[in-house]
Structures are given as C-alpha cells and as structure tokens.
Amino acid sequence: xxxxxxxxxxxxxxxxxxxxxxxxxxxxxxxxxxxxxxxxxxxxxxxxxxxxxxxxxxxxxxxxxxxxxxxxxxxxxxxxxxxxxxxxxxxxxxxxxxxxxxxxxxxxxxxxxxxxxxxxxxxxxxxxxxxxxxxxxxxxxxxxxxxxxxxxxxxxxxxxxxxxxxxxxxxxxxxxxxxxxxxxxxxxxxxxxxxxxxxxxxxxxxxxxxxxxxxxxxxxxxxxxxxxxxxxxxxxxxxxxxxxxxxxxxxxxxxxxxxxxxxxxxxxxxxxxxxxxxxxxxxxxxxxxxxxxxxxxxxxxxxxxxxxxxxxxxxxxxxxxxxxxxxxxxxxxxxxxxxxxxxxxxxxxxxxxxxxxxxxxxxxxxxxxxxxxxxxxxxxxxxxxxxxxxxxxxxxxxxxxxxxxxxxxxxxxxxxxxxxxxxxxxxxxxxxxxxxxxxxxxxxxxxxxxxxxxxxxxxxxxxxxxxxxxxxxxxxxxxxxxxxx
Amino acid sequence: xxxxxxxxxxxxxxxxxxxxxxxxxxxxxxxx
Numbered sequence: 140x141x142x143x144x145x146x147x148x149x150x151x152x153x154x155x156x157x158x159x160x161x162x163x164x165x166x167x168x169x170x171x172x173x174x175x176x177x178x179x180x181x182x183x184x185x186x187x188x189x190x191x192x193x194x195x196x197x198x199x200x201x202x203x204x205x206x207x208x209x210x211x212x213x214x215x216x217x218x219x220x221x222x223x224x225x226x227x228x229x230x231x232x233x234x235x236x237x238x239x240x241x242x243x244x245x246x247x248x249x250x251x252x253x254x255x256x257x258x259x260x261x262x263x264x265x266x267x268x269x270x271x272x273x274x275x276x277x278x279x280x281x282x283x284x285x286x287x288x289x290x291x292x293x294x295x296x297x298x299x300x301x302x303x304x305x306x307x308x309x310x311x312x313x314x315x316x317x318x319x320x321x322x323x324x325x326x327x328x329x330x331x332x333x334x335x336x337x338x339x340x341x342x343x344x345x346x347x348x349x350x351x352x353x354x355x356x357x358x359x360x361x362x363x364x365x366x367x368x369x370x371x372x373x374x375x376x377x378x379x380x381x382x383x384x385x386x387x388x389x390x391x392x393x394x395x396x397x398x399x400x401x402x403x404x405x406x407x408x409x410x411x412x413x414x415x416x417x418x419x420x421x422x423x424x425x426x427x428x429x430x431x432x433x434x435x436x437x438x439x440x441x442x443x444x445x446x447x448x449x450x451x452x453x454x455x456x457x458x459x460x461x462x463x464x465x466x467x468x469x470x471x472x473x474x475x476x477x478x479x480x481x482x483x484x485x486x487x488x489x490x491x492x493x494x495x496x497x498x499x500x501x502x503x504x505x506x507x508x509x510x511x512x513x514x515x516x517x518x519x520x521x522x523x524x525x526x527x528x529x530x531x532x533x534x535x536x537x538x539x540x541x542x543x544x545x546x547x548x549x550x551x552x553x554x555x556x557x558x559x560x561x562x563x564x565x566x567x568x569x570x571x572x573x574x575x576x577x578x579x580x581x582x583x584x585x586x587x588x589x590x591x592x593x594x595x596x597x598x599x600x601x602x603x604x605x606x607x608x609x610x611x612x613x614x615x616x617x618x619x620x621x622x623x624x
Numbered sequence: 625x626x627x628x629x630x631x632x633x634x635x636x637x638x639x640x641x642x643x644x645x646x647x648x649x650x651x652x653x654x655x656x
Binding site for chain 2: 179182269273275279282286290293295497498501
C-alpha cells in the first residue's frame with residue numbers, strides 16, 4: 140500500500156478547508172467483508188416509516204400507495220450511493236465535502252440533523268406502545284416518554300464508561316429485563332381482559348382521510364422521506380463506511396472513542412485518489428461492492444419490511460379510518476393478533492414495536508450527535524481545545540433528551556411528531572441531494588464522477604425533494620403550519 | 625462489527641434503566 144504523497148490534490152475545493160494529499164485507492168477485499176456496512180442505517184430506518192407512518196397510511200387509504208414507499212426507499216438507495224461515492228474516493232464524510240463547497244453548509248447540515256430530531260416522535264410512539272402492553276391510560280404517555288428519553292440519555296452517556304462491564308453482564312441484563320417484563324405483565328394486566336378491550340377502539344372520529352389528498356401532503360411527504368432512513372440520517376453512511384474501512388476510508392486514522400470505547404474513524408479530512416489506470420480498476424470494484432452491499436442490506440431488507448408491514452396491517456384491519464389519526468391502528472392490530480393467534484402474541488407484537496422504537500431512537504440520538512460532533516470538529520471547532528468530539532457528542536445527546544422531554548408535555552401526538560421530523564428531514568434531503576450532485580460532478584476525478592444514467596436519476600430525485608419542500612413551505616406560509624397536520 | 629455491538633449494549637442498558645425508572649414511577653403511583 141503506497142504511502143500518501145506530499146503533493147496536494149487540486150480536485151477538491153480548498154477555499155474553506157485545507158487541501159488534501161493524493162493517495163492510491165486501496166485494493167478491495169471480497170463483498171462478504173463489507174456486508175453489514177449499511178446495517179446500522181437499516182436498523183435506524185425501521186422504527187419510523189416502516190413501523191408507524193406507512194402502516195398508518197395503509198389503514199387510511201389501503202395498499203394503493205405501497206409503490207410510493209418502494210419509490211421512496213429506492214430514491215434513498217441512489218442518494219446513499221452518491222454519499223458513498225464521495226467517501227469511497229476521498230475518505231471524507233459527505234458533510235465535510237459540503238463544507239468544502241461553502242463552509243456554512245456543514246453548520247446547516249448540523250442544524251438539519253438536530254432540529255427535525257428534537258421532536259420526540261419515536262419516544263412518544265414507544266411510550267404509547269408501552270401503554271398498550273400494560274393497558275395503561277393514554278394520559279401516561281408524556282411521563283413514560285420522559286422516562287424513555289432519560290433512559291436513552293443515561294445509557295448513551297454512562298454505558299461507555301462501564302462498557303467493559305456491560306459486555307460481561309449482558310446476559311444478566313437480558314434476564315433482568317425479561318423478569319421485569321413478565322412480572323409487570325402479571326401485575327399490571329391483572330383483571331383486565333385483553334380481548335374485551337377491542338370495543339374501546341376510538342370510534343367515529345369524523346371526517347377522516349380516505350384518500351391521498353386527505354392524508355395530507357405533509358404526512359405523505361414525511362412517509363416518503365421515512366421510507367428507509369431519511370433526513371440527515373443517510374449522510375452518516377459516510378461515517379459507517381469509514382468505520383468499516385471501505386475505499387479511502389481505510390486510510391482515516393481510527394481512534395478509540397472516549398464516548399464509546401470502540402475504535403472509530405476520527406473526525407478528519409481525507410485524501411484524493413489520483414487518476415491512474417490501477418486506481419480506476421480498483422474504483423470499479425469498490426463501486427460494484429458498495430452497490431451490492433447497499434442493495435442487499437439497505438434496499439432489499441428495507442423494501443421487504445415496508446411492504447410486509449403494510450400488508451400485515453391491512454390484512455388484519457382492512458382500510459379502517461375509524462381507528463383515528465394516532466397509533467390506534469397499532470393497538471387494534473395487536474388485539475387482532477391476540478384474537479387470531481394467541482393473547483400473548485398481541486403483547487409480543489407491542490413489545491417488539493417498543494423495542495424497535497427504542498433501538499431506532501438510540502440510533503437517532505447517536506447519529507445526530509455523531510454527525511454534529513464530526514462536522515463541527517473538522518470545521519468550526521477544529522482548533523478548540525475545550526470542545527472535544529466527545530463533549531460535543533454528549534452535549535447534543537442531552538440537548539435532544541431535554542428538548543424532547545419538554546416538547547412531549549405540549550400534547551402533540553406521536554404521528555404528528557413523526558411527520559414534523561420527517562418533513563424537516565425532507566427539507567434537508569432537498570438541500571443535500573442538490574449538493575451531492577454538485578460535489579460529485581465537480582470535485583472527483585473523471586473516472587469516479589457522477590455521470591451517465593445515474594445523473595438524470597439524481598436530478599429527478601433532487602427535483603422531487605425540492606418541489607415537495609417548496610410546496611410544503613408555500614402551504615405553511617399561505618395557510619399556516621396547522622394546515623399540514 | 626463494533627458499532628452494532630455498542631448499540632446492542634446501549635439498547636440493553638437503556639432497557640434496564642427504563643425498567644427501573646418505570647418500576648419506581650409505578651411504585652409511586654404515577655402510572656394510572
């Protein structure tokens with residue numbers, strides 16, 4: 140493996156961030172070594188669009204819109220690949236690339252990560268599922284949401300310090316949690332018959348949507364954004380590639396993160412692949428491997444779950460607008476499963492939903508904090524001795540926890556919170572889909588540039604997000620934010 | 625698979641903290 144040369148690359152814009160040296164692209168290993176690079180992205184994707192928003196839409200309008208969900212995740216596949224293209228060739232995150240085009244883009248991406256994700260849609264959905272498990276009143280949701288967020292904040296902050304211990308006692312933790320779940324079910328559900336609660340399905344919420352137009356433009360856009368990962372989440376794929384040592388990412392020095400105790404790629408600038416026949420050959424192999432990995436781990440699994448969960452909810456409940464605009468459909472789905480399969484199966488369905496939302500929310504808190512820490516550490520806080528990466532990370536974690544815990548007491552409902560997060564994420568995608576086209580057209584060596592049939596596809600995708608964003612902003616200005624609910 | 629293992633452990637730990645805090649809230653009669 141050749142050492143990086145001392146000559147500085149002219150391809151990458153260096154007006155706002157320092158130029159980088161040339162370095163040959165490493166030789167890729169086999170696909171199986173990299174399978175799983177997208178698994179975190181996929182795991183974080185499941186809890187919002189797949190589990191909540193799309194099944195919700197299906198209960199309102201049927202399965203007629205499934206193709207839109209598949210279109211949504213397909214668009215994300217192409218976006219992810221452009222994010223990967225930049226990172227494979229340079230070893231830099233796409234956000235660092237945006238900062239090279241114009242320094243404030245990094246800050247805008249940070250705001251675009253934080254602002255949509257302070258809305259506790261996942262936490263309140265999980266809290267609502269918790270009330271289903273134990274047949275608690277809906278009024279408990281704010282308190283449980285707060286506890287839920289607090290638990291995530293504490294776990295993310297404290298677990299690194301006791302990481303080694305946690306690893307040793309993980310078996311014990313599983314047992315303790317199981318004991319809690321079993322004991323709580325026995326205690327809390329005493330005397331309440333699950334099947335009989337079917338009659339309590341909220342009835343007669345008048346004037347509910349039965350068509351796309353009535354589901355609401357924001358909800359539909361949000362659902363398309365959250366079909367897959369969505370928002371700034373896709374950008375963190377750059378960090379996962381670097382951690383995994385894919386492409387030029389392997390040349391990024393790993394540090395033992397003080398946050399996690401794990402080896403991760405340090406926030407740093409990258410390299411530029413010089414145009415040589417050998418690099419071009421390696422690039423072709425990297426590109427093929429990265430595409431296959433994304434197709435299998437992200438697109439296929441994501442699309443399968445999107446479709447399956449919608450089919451499940453419709454075959455259980457049919458198109459049923461009397462379920463309300465909230466998570467009533469999940470409640471009804473669990474009761475249907477309990478009736479058809481066995482009472483424990485309904486509870487297991489809620490528990491699974493709760494766990495998926497918990498892992499999604501941890502993933503969200505993690506990626507937002509990591510993107511922020513990484514981006515600020517290579518730009519505005521590069522030379523700050525006080526603001527280390529871990530300090531920024533922890534600060535953002537608690538900002539999300541505290542803001543989310545405050546917002547939930549205002550009484551905004553889970554689905555509305557998710558729609559807010561998703562539309563905010565959609566605005567961010569509108570911005571970075573354009574930036575990706577500019578960056579990958581401008582800053583890369585000719586053989587790796589965005590061109591050919593992917594270019595018109597990326598332009599159409601960017602147009603889609605931009606048009607939807609402009610439309611929603613226009614609606615908000617002319618008819619007020621409430622018009623989107 | 626460092627990140628996956630880390631998130632898994634964090635998930636378990638968060639579950640544990642959530643269980644303890646919810647039990648306390650329940651014991652205090654805050655959950656109805």
